[in-house]
Amino acid sequence: MANYEAVIGIETHVQIRTASKMFCSCPNSYGAAPNTQTCPVCMGMPGVLPVLNKEAVRKAVVAGLMCSCEIARFSKFDRKSYFYPDLVKGYQITQYDLPICKNGKIHIGGIGFSGEPLAEKTIGMTRMHLEEDPGKSTHYSNCTGLDFNRSGVPLIEIVSEPDMRSADEAYAYLCALKEIMQYADVSDCDMEKGQMRCDVNISLRPRGQKEFGTKVEIKNLNSFRAAHRAIQYEIKRQIIELENGNAIEQDTRGWNDELGETLVQRTKENANDYRYFPEPDLLPVQFTDAEIDAIQASLPELPAAKRARYVADFGLTPYDAQVLTSERTYAEYFENAAKAAPEAAKNTANLFTSELLRSLGETSQTLAECKVKPAHLAALAKLVQAATINSKTAKNVFAEMFETGKDPDTIVKEKNLVQVSDEGAILALVKQVIEQNPAQVEQYRNGKTAVIQFLVGQLMKLSRGKANPKLAISMIQKEINGN
Numbered sequence: 232m233a234n235y236e237a238v239i240g241i242e243t244h245v246q247i248r249t250a251s252k253m254f255c256s257c258p259n260s261y262g263a264a265p266n267t268q269t270c271p272v273c274m275g276m277p278g279v280l281p282v283l284n285k286e287a288v289r290k291a292v293v294a295g296l297m298c299s300c301e302i303a304r305f306s307k308f309d310r311k312s313y314f315y316p317d318l319v320k321g322y323q324i325t326q327y328d329l330p331i332c333k334n335g336k337i338h339i340g341g342i343g344f345s346g347e348p349l350a351e352k353t354i355g356m357t358r359m360h361l362e363e364d365p366g367k368s369t370h371y372s373n374c375t376g377l378d379f380n381r382s383g384v385p386l387i388e389i390v391s392e393p394d395m396r397s398a399d400e401a402y403a404y405l406c407a408l409k410e411i412m413q414y415a416d417v418s419d420c421d422m423e424k425g426q427m428r429c430d431v432n433i434s435l436r437p438r439g440q441k442e443f444g445t446k447v448e449i450k451n452l453n454s455f456r457a458a459h460r461a462i463q464y465e466i467k468r469q470i471i472e473l474e475n476g477n478a479i480e481q482d483t484r485g486w487n488d489e490l491g492e493t494l495v496q497r498t499k500e501n502a503n504d505y506r507y508f509p510e511p512d513l514l515p516v517q518f519t520d521a522e523i524d525a526i527q528a529s530l531p532e533l534p535a536a537k538r539a540r541y542v543a544d545f546g547l548t549p550y551d552a553q554v555l556t557s558e559r560t561y562a563e564y565f566e567n568a569a570k571a572a573p574e575a576a577k578n579t580a581n582l583f584t585s586e587l588l589r590s591l592g593e594t595s596q597t598l599a600e601c602k603v604k605p606a607h608l609a610a611l612a613k614l615v616q617a618a619t620i621n622s623k624t625a626k627n628v629f630a631e632m633f634e635t636g637k638d639p640d641t642i643v644k645e646k647n648l649v650q651v652s653d654e655g656a657i658l659a660l661v662k663q664v665i666e667q668n669p670a671q672v673e674q675y676r677n678g679k680t681a682v683i684q685f686l687v688g689q690l691m692k693l694s695r696g697k698a699n700p701k702l703a704i705s706m707i708q709k710e711i712n713g714n
């Protein structure tokens with residue numbers, strides 16, 4: 232089998248979070264009853280005029296700056312003509328030859344899809360431009376429903392360079408892009424609500440060859456996991472075609488998640504001609520250097536920089552740092568907690584990535600809904616750090632904090648959970664355990680040292696979970712060995 236290399240580029244659409252739509256004052260919000268958030272502008276009635284949403288433009292610049300793009304001092308809008316039932320005007324307002332942002336880059340690396348570290352790499356970004364979302368079609372068995380609440384919602388289309396070489400790299404790119412858009416407050420990127428959508432271009436070439444092979448576009452990717460699976464499937468499919476001596480057709484294919492395969496949607500023969508021309512109803516968008524500088528100065532820290540800082544300042548593992556920065560809300564929560572108790576930041580991170588995230592998952596809560604406040608998590612971490620309670624007790628205390636919202640110091644006091652590290656008190660328990668479990672003690676003496684875990688377990692039970700387990704182990708060993 233020849234050795235092939237995949238060449239992957241991604242086009243992403245991100246809905247910009249604004250109060251109102253791109254060219255009218257209808258609300259830009261998700262979930263309202265169909266066609267209740269429309270007006271003559273976003274319904275494309277004759278004679279109406281679009282008015283550009285300033286905040287959408289500002290957020291597009293923010294997105295571009297976060298991805299190190301060059302920001303155009305002069306850009307304009309164009310009409311892209313095509314016919315589809317959910318496109319009311321018969322054209323979409325977009326940017327063709329003068330996009331607002333170009334020549335950016337995104338850094339990928341860290342822990343990859345497989346849970347293993349991914350090689351550090353920079354993915355180029357060709358351009359980022361503003362456009363309006365069309366309406367939404369929902370296909371039923373006997374009809375298609377059209378909802379124009381989405382018509383005119385501001386979007387940025389983000390086109391990457393064909394710099395990715397594997398499904399893992401594509402996945403990492405999408406995750407990095409989502410993180411950046413969330414951090415920059417450009418979009419919530421909730422894929423279930425269609426706030427982030429992506430199409431993947433993929434071609435193969437023999438390793439070492441410079442020219443690209445024929446590319447196939449994959450649509451309908453409604454999650455990053457689906458994108459990863461679709462790319463893996465498509466690489467395999469194209470290798471089989473090439474091995475069989477067949478040419479790759481330049482198709483647009485759809486991903487069917489249930490079947491786990493891509494299916495042809497459209498062939499090159501019936502590709503669209505969009506007849507772009509400048510939008511006559513909108514003025515060009517212009518920026519001065521000072522305006523761009525002011526936006527630049529307002530940007531938040533990039534997630535990758537945050538990760539490096541967490542590892543350097545708090546001694547976190549790269550994995551924990553990645554989990555904590557994977558959502559902006561996580562990072563904000565953690566930083567508030569770390570501010571309250573910097574010395575216990577590592578324990579705070581542990582409690583966050585284990586107990587807190589698990590509890591949120593189990594109860595389908597968001598961090599904002601959660602009763603455990605950052606200062607309380609930090610206080611719990613401090614109790615562990617100071618060995619006031621052991622880690623097993625910390626789990627139980629956390630469970631109660633999560634349930635009731637009480638602070639950990641109160642819970643520990645009320646339930647008398649302070650860890651026993653007093654050697655005299657523990658020695659009494661050690662003697663009791665040895666007396667009650669002669670068979671196990673004998674086994675230990677005969678070299679079956681793993682039985683120590685059982686004996687410690689018995690001691691913890693006697694102490695109702697409060698004994699310092701490290702001290703308990705060493706004291707049981709000492710007592711049995713007689714030194």
Ligand SMILES: [Zn+2]
Pocket residue numbers: 252255256257268269270271272273274383
């Ligand atoms: Zn409207």
